[in-house]
Amino acid sequence: MSIRVRNVSKRFGAFTALDDVSLEVEGGSLTALLGPSGSGKSTLLRIIAGLEVPDAGEILISGADATDLKPQKRNVGFVFQHYAAFKHMTVRDNIGFGLSVRKHPKAEIRNRVDELLRLVQLEAFGHRYPAQLSGGQRQRMALARALAPEPEVLLLDEPFGALDARVRAELREWLRRLHEEVHVTTIFVTHDQAEAMDVASQIAVMNSARIEQVGSPTTLYDEPLTEFVMQFVGEANRIGDRFVRPHDLEISLDPVTGGVETMVDRITQFGFDVRVELMPAAGDQLLVQLTRDRLDELELERGQIVWVTPANEHTFTARGAAVGAV
Amino acid sequence: MLPIAALVWSSRSEGRQAFWDAVMSPQAVAALKLTVGAAFLVALVNAVLGTVTAWVLIRDDFRGKSVINSIIDLPFALPTIVAGLTLLALYGPQSPIGIDIAFSRLAIVAALMFVTLPFVVRTVQPVLSELDQEMEEAAASLGASELTTFRRVILPNILPGILSGFALGFAKAVGEIGSLVIISGNLPYKTEVSSVFILGQIESGNPAGAAAVAVVLLVISFAILLGVGAVRHFTTRYERA
Amino acid sequence: MRRYALRFVALFYLAAILVAPLGIVFYRTFADGFRPAWEALSTPETIHAFKLTLLITVIAVPLNTVFGVVCALAIVRRRFPGKGLLNAFIDLPLALSPVVVGLSLFLLYGRTGWFGGFFERHDIQFLFALPAMVVATIFVSLPFVAREVVPMLREIGDEQEQAAKTLGASGWQTFWRITLPSIRWAVIYGVILTTARCLGEYGAVAVVSGRIQGETETATLRVEERYDSFDLAGAYAIAIVLALIAIAVLLAMTAIKPREEPA
Numbered sequence: 001m002s003i004r005v006r007n008v009s010k011r012f013g014a015f016t017a018l019d020d021v022s023l024e025v026e027g028g029s030l031t032a033l034l035g036p037s038g039s040g041k042s043t044l045l046r047i048i049a050g051l052e053v054p055d056a057g058e059i060l061i062s063g064a065d066a067t068d069l070k071p072q073k074r075n076v077g078f079v080f081q082h083y084a085a086f087k088h089m090t091v092r093d094n095i096g097f098g099l100s101v102r103k104h105p106k107a108e109i110r111n112r113v114d115e116l117l118r119l120v121q122l123e124a125f126g127h128r129y130p131a132q133l134s135g136g137q138r139q140r141m142a143l144a145r146a147l148a149p150e151p152e153v154l155l156l157d158e159p160f161g162a163l164d165a166r167v168r169a170e171l172r173e174w175l176r177r178l179h180e181e182v183h184v185t186t187i188f189v190t191h192d193q194a195e196a197m198d199v200a201s202q203i204a205v206m207n208s209a210r211i212e213q214v215g216s217p218t219t220l221y222d223e224p225l226t227e228f229v230m231q232f233v234g235e236a237n238r239i240g241d242r243f244v245r246p247h248d249l250e251i252s253l254d255p256v257t258g259g260v261e262t263m264v265d266r267i268t269q270f271g272f273d274v275r276v277e278l279m280p281a282a283g284d285q286l287l288v289q290l291t292r293d294r295l296d297e298l299e300l301e302r303g304q305i306v307w308v309t310p311a312n313e314h315t316f317t318a319r320g321a322a323v324g325a326v
Numbered sequence: 327m328l329p330i331a332a333l334v335w336s337s338r339s340e341g342r343q344a345f346w347d348a349v350m351s352p353q354a355v356a357a358l359k360l361t362v363g364a365a366f367l368v369a370l371v372n373a374v375l376g377t378v379t380a381w382v383l384i385r386d387d388f389r390g391k392s393v394i395n396s397i398i399d400l401p402f403a404l405p406t407i408v409a410g411l412t413l414l415a416l417y418g419p420q421s422p423i424g425i426d427i428a429f430s431r432l433a434i435v436a437a438l439m440f441v442t443l444p445f446v447v448r449t450v451q452p453v454l455s456e457l458d459q460e461m462e463e464a465a466a467s468l469g470a471s472e473l474t475t476f477r478r479v480i481l482p483n484i485l486p487g488i489l490s491g492f493a494l495g496f497a498k499a500v501g502e503i504g505s506l507v508i509i510s511g512n513l514p515y516k517t518e519v520s521s522v523f524i525l526g527q528i529e530s531g532n533p534a535g536a537a538a539v540a541v542v543l544l545v546i547s548f549a550i551l552l553g554v555g556a557v558r559h560f561t562t563r564y565e566r567a
Numbered sequence: 568m569r570r571y572a573l574r575f576v577a578l579f580y581l582a583a584i585l586v587a588p589l590g591i592v593f594y595r596t597f598a599d600g601f602r603p604a605w606e607a608l609s610t611p612e613t614i615h616a617f618k619l620t621l622l623i624t625v626i627a628v629p630l631n632t633v634f635g636v637v638c639a640l641a642i643v644r645r646r647f648p649g650k651g652l653l654n655a656f657i658d659l660p661l662a663l664s665p666v667v668v669g670l671s672l673f674l675l676y677g678r679t680g681w682f683g684g685f686f687e688r689h690d691i692q693f694l695f696a697l698p699a700m701v702v703a704t705i706f707v708s709l710p711f712v713a714r715e716v717v718p719m720l721r722e723i724g725d726e727q728e729q730a731a732k733t734l735g736a737s738g739w740q741t742f743w744r745i746t747l748p749s750i751r752w753a754v755i756y757g758v759i760l761t762t763a764r765c766l767g768e769y770g771a772v773a774v775v776s777g778r779i780q781g782e783t784e785t786a787t788l789r790v791e792e793r794y795d796s797f798d799l800a801g802a803y804a805i806a807i808v809l810a811l812i813a814i815a816v817l818l819a820m821t822a823i824k825p826r827e828e829p830a
Binding site: 071077102131142149 | 468
């Protein structure tokens with residue numbers, strides 16, 4: 001069930017989608033490919049599925065070379081952003097499609113479909129058509145459909161992208177619990193870093209056809225290897241060529257050596273958390289995150305001049321990382 | 327609507343017996359059988375070949391494709407009598423490639439193929455181009471071969487387009503005259519289609535008889551249109567959730 | 568591999584049925600040079616035939632255009648009883664045989680027909696004369712403008728028109744300055760199709776015209792007449808002219824189609 005991507009490259013005309021990309025995915029894990037549009041994440045996923053053919057490199061599934069295998073033969077389940085539901089078939093027929101194509105006996109198909117309908121909580125909708133379902137329901141159906149033939153790998157391409165925020169959050173939670181139950185190697189693509197951090201145990205951050213860093217959510221957040229990862233995963237302030245997390249900036253009402261003089265621009269409260277936007281004399285706006293208690297202690301007001309010092313910072317060399325943790 | 331009413335009325339002007347006499351006359355029946363049979367055959371063949379053509383135009387890419395795409399509309403732009411004449415030139419007595427099917431039923435089929443060619447192509451093209459290709463990818467990821475994918479995923483979704491084209495083509499073929507007058511030879515009982523028969527009846531001063539057969543043609547056309555419409559309605563019920 | 572097979576089938580199909588026959592006629596017509604063809608075309612009857620076809624077309628097309636646009640507007644923008652019927656009625660000529668159309672006119676307006684008496688009394692020649700031919704041609708070429716404009720109107724929606732009204736435009740102003748420009752390509756495309764149909768009409772006109780040479784013979788009728796008189800060269804010559812017009816029509820259709828497609 002493990003997946004190895006070795007030195008894969010892919011170009012579409014003049015555009016390079018993947019540039020010598022390598023990745024190891026452990027069997028049974030839940031991995032996210034995270035990155036902005038155009039970073040190559042969907043292309044990589046589709047190459048793993050066999051829906052695209054790489055120009056160079058190999059894909060190994062469970063140790064066997066799958067690079068030249070057509071998608072039909074790879075035993076991977078694929079879930080599309082826009083569901084790709086067979087709109088002319090009922091929900092039951094959709095889910096059972098992979099099994100009926102492999103000529104499983106009807107009784108067996110029926111049982112498996114029942115089982116999956118229960119799993120995705122669509123028992124009452126078996127005989128409806130996709131057009132009669134909501135977006136979230138359609139995606140659950142798509143998931144059930146992909147899982148029906150018991151694939152070795154489950155691939156999801158921005159599966160919640162077409163859904164509204166609340167449904168997205170529900171399905172995120174749902175996918176996590178599903179993975180705990182079913183334990184199939186899962187890779188999903190997203191551009192939403194909060195989603196990746198929430199669901200995945202391992203994240204591969206991609207940018208401009210390359211993988212920048214692979215690690216657990218905590219690792220990526222605490223020990224980013226490149227400037228891109230620092231800024232893409234979580235928020236980052238830039239002071240000169242130093243990068244500081246919002247909660248690593250300390251505000252003091254009196255001048256501090258080594259600190260930056262700034263003016264308070266805006267204070268926003270999110271329940272218990274407080275975000276303070278500060279304008280330095282030169283350079284970009286800074287964002288500080290504090291607790292409400294600390295805010296009350298400081299008695300901050302708009303227009304007030306304060307000093308900030310980083311408690312923990314990162315610096316990077318031109319292309320790679322230099323870990324600077326102070 | 328008025329002309330139709332007049333038609334139906336006039337066909338009954340000489341009484342029901344005269345109506346049936348006219349319709350059941352051996353010559354009329356022969357013409358009718360030929361017309362409906364040829365139209366059905368042609369519509370069927372065009373349904374298959376038209377779908378193939380639409381597929382090639384939408385999914386394939388090659389130099390000159392847009393020219394080919396434009397040529398499809400030729401039967402819409404060309405006067406039918408010219409079409410008949412050109413087919414006669416190529417597949418008639420002076421044929422340069424030695425094929426002579428003039429004055430035969432084959433000629434009728436050929437002429438009708440020309441005239442109805444665009445219908446299925448043009449009704450299938452938009453449906454095919456709007457088809458969500460991710461459905462095909464999903465089918466592949468679930469293990470379906472290309473043939474299975476075509477049979478179970480693509481075909482059901484383009485079927486409404488094919489059916490529309492079939493019905494339109496059939497209706498046109500049943501009433502076609504311009505392309506047939508020259509190349510078919512209009513031999514009664516052999517190569518005379520209903521429209522030519524009706525024309526003949528009018529010119530020999532039997533408009534009531536002509537009207538009777540015309541009414542039958544009308545009924546058949548409408549029956550096909552309604553029938554296909556019903557099938558379409560049924561096969562797209564999944565859309566009207 | 569399969570792709571090439573499919574491509575071959577499609578191209579062969581098109582070539583055998585459409586392209587090759589047309590090519591042959593061109594070849595045959597000009598095989599002996601331009602002279603014989605030119606002579607065939609300049610007989611007075613033939614010239615009259617072309618003029619007649621042109622006249623009918625020039626009358627029928629504008630009428631059908633106006634009718635088509637009005638009907639399209641009514642169908643898409645208004646509610647009224649019998650709307651579905653109007654929609655079906657417009658498509659009717661496509662399902663009818665032209666001969667049947669001619670026959671119904673014949674029955675309706677002939678001497679013994681319902682309206683025949685009216686024309687007789689006022690000494691107006693309807694059948695076997697221009698009026699019948701024009702009406703027949705109008706009927707068979709009726710649907711095209713409406714069928715092109717209706718989907719375009721639907722696609723565009725009426726928000727622009729609503730905006731115009733809130734800005735104070737009258738109904739006519741809105742139509743002329745907002746609606747019409749937005750559908751102009753659909754109208755033009757429909758006009759081209761209508762014109763092609765008018766030029767090529769045979770069956771209906773054959774019934775109602777009486778085919779009197781030099782008087783009620785259109786170009787298409789003349790092609791057949793020449794063929795029946797064993798003047799193959801003459802028939803070809805007229806056919807070529809019609810074919811050339813058809814190709815011009817085809818080019819126009821190709822040029823306009825992309826703009827006619829709703830974005």
